[in-house]
Amino acid sequence: MAKVFHKTEQHHQLKLVVEIIGTLNLRFKNLNLYYEAGWTDSFCHRRCLHEHPTLIEAAECGMPHGAGWYVLAVENGTPRQLLDSEEDVVNKFRFGQMER
């Protein structure tokens, strides 16, 4: 009997964890952050207008547009500059490509 109780308790805990993760995902979605590639085309600033979930995906999108590409973050529909930590990821990608 005790074992059965323990299993039920575990199941209950698992359910709690799933609920917490679900809430976190929801919060993350509410932040509404995605990345776009940007580049300069004949002195016009262009944006790829995709909603890239990761910096690397946006960087891969921007790379074919020439050396002047960059990545911008869009938070709640408002573009903002990358944070230093985000810029580091993009730079690592950029220089990683150049080494090839």
Ligand SMILES: [Zn+2]
């Ligand atoms: Zn794109």
